[in-house]
Amino acid sequence: MDDRLRAHLELAELSDEEFVRRAYRFVLRRDPEVEALERTVPRATLLRELVASEEFARLAAIDEAIAAAGEGRFLEAPSGTDERLIEIPWALARVRPGDRVLDVGTANAEPAYVAALLGHEAAEIAGVDLAEADVPGIPAVVADVRDMPFEDGAFDLVLCVSTLEHVGRDNRVYGGGAEADPRGIPAALEELRRVLAGEGRLVVTVPCGEPEDHGWFVQLEPDAWNEEFVAAGFRVLEEEIYALGPEGWRAEPEFEPAGVRYRAAASAVLCATLAPVSGARRVARRARGAVARRGGGGTAPPTAPPPPGRAAG
Numbered sequence: 001m002d003d004r005l006r007a008h009l010e011l012a013e014l015s016d017e018e019f020v021r022r023a024y025r026f027v028l029r030r031d032p033e034v035e036a037l038e039r040t041v042p043r044a045t046l047l048r049e050l051v052a053s054e055e056f057a058r059l060a061a062i063d064e065a066i067a068a069a070g071e072g073r074f075l076e077a078p079s080g081t082d083e084r085l086i087e088i089p090w091a092l093a094r095v096r097p098g099d100r101v102l103d104v105g106t107a108n109a110e111p112a113y114v115a116a117l118l119g120h121e122a123a124e125i126a127g128v129d130l131a132e133a134d135v136p137g138i139p140a141v142v143a144d145v146r147d148m149p150f151e152d153g154a155f156d157l158v159l160c161v162s163t164l165e166h167v168g169r170d171n172r173v174y175g176g177g178a179e180a181d182p183r184g185i186p187a188a189l190e191e192l193r194r195v196l197a198g199e200g201r202l203v204v205t206v207p208c209g210e211p212e213d214h215g216w217f218v219q220l221e222p223d224a225w226n227e228e229f230v231a232a233g234f235r236v237l238e239e240e241i242y243a244l245g246p247e248g249w250r251a252e253p254e255f256e257p258a259g260v261r262y263r264a265a266a267s268a269v270l271c272a273t274l275a276p277v278s279g280a281r282r283v284a285r286r287a288r289g290a291v292a293r294r295g296g297g298g299t300a301p302p303t304a305p306p307p308p309g310r311a312a313g
């Protein structure tokens with residue numbers, strides 16, 4: 001039998017409902033809403049609509065960004081996309097075969113990120129989040145990143161994508177509690193340092209620009225983030241700042257934070273790889289007061305947290 005005829009006949013055997021389910025799973029990688037199951041529309045039209053949707057455009061952009069990441073430097077993402085298009089490939093590009101990996105903020109991770117992380121040849125992957133979530137393939141512990149149930153030096157690599165800025169803040173949108181703890185970020189960094197092996201690395205991505213306190217997260221200037229890292233006993237191994245411009249997301253080696261505001265999503269992100277400095281703790285704690293003051297003063301109007309499931313922050 002002709003291949004094309006076989007394909008037609010196979011599809012004809014599917015009920016309309018089953019076709020819609022499979023189309024959604026294949027294109028949008030999720031189940032359809034009830035209304036989508038109730039629509040009567042030609043099958044080719046449905047596929048055309050799904051592929052033309054903004055939802056698919058974002059999925060495709062993430063796939064393409066991950067595939068094009070290479071060594072994870074000077075990444076690019078199209079305009080109209082959010083910061084995850086930079087943060088995700090930047091972080092994934094730093095996973096090495098054999099790493100014992102901890103993913104922080106795993107409960108709300110993008111499925112494409114989780115799938116790609118599991119595709120790496122890491123020796124072990126664990127997750128931690130305040131919120132509970134079933135993340136197949138990543139044993140996720142429900143815990144506060146400021147106090148984790150892991151041994152000292154348990155991980156070679158900690159990935160902290162778009163999470164540090166939420167620690168000690170109002171996390172109700174993610175299923176956590178509401179806090180306004182100025183020690184949240186330093187406490188998280190110190191705990192992350194504890195669970196890293198001596199030669200370990202912390203990969204962190206955070207929004208940067210003008211200092212802003214949005215209640216559910218903070219945005220800091222790059223210098224202020226770096227002060228936090230150093231004060232917690234890290235040294236910066238590498239760092240890139242990306243900003244959203246008319247051409248899309250691009251690396252900005254000469255980034256100027258003045259006027260860079262968080263809007264519906266970040267306008268700039270700082271991506272860094274940090275290494276623990278042995279014996280740096282005491283110095284770190286002495287520097288703490290100045291850093292905490294600098295990070296605390298937000299002036300911008302707060303933004304609304306995203307609806308559950310949307311990547312932001």
Ligand SMILES: C[S@@+](CC[C@H](N)C(=O)[O-])C[C@H]1O[C@@H](n2cnc3c(N)ncnc32)[C@H](O)[C@@H]1O
Pocket residue numbers: 104105106107108109110128129130131143144145146160161162163166167168171174175176311312313
């Ligand atoms: C914006 S989401 C980021 C999710 C994911 N990493 C990503 O890249 O899309 C922030 C996550 O941080 C988690 N979180 C906030 N504060 C936390 C804390 N103190 N300890 C552990 N997880 C925390 C939230 O529950 C949420 O899942």
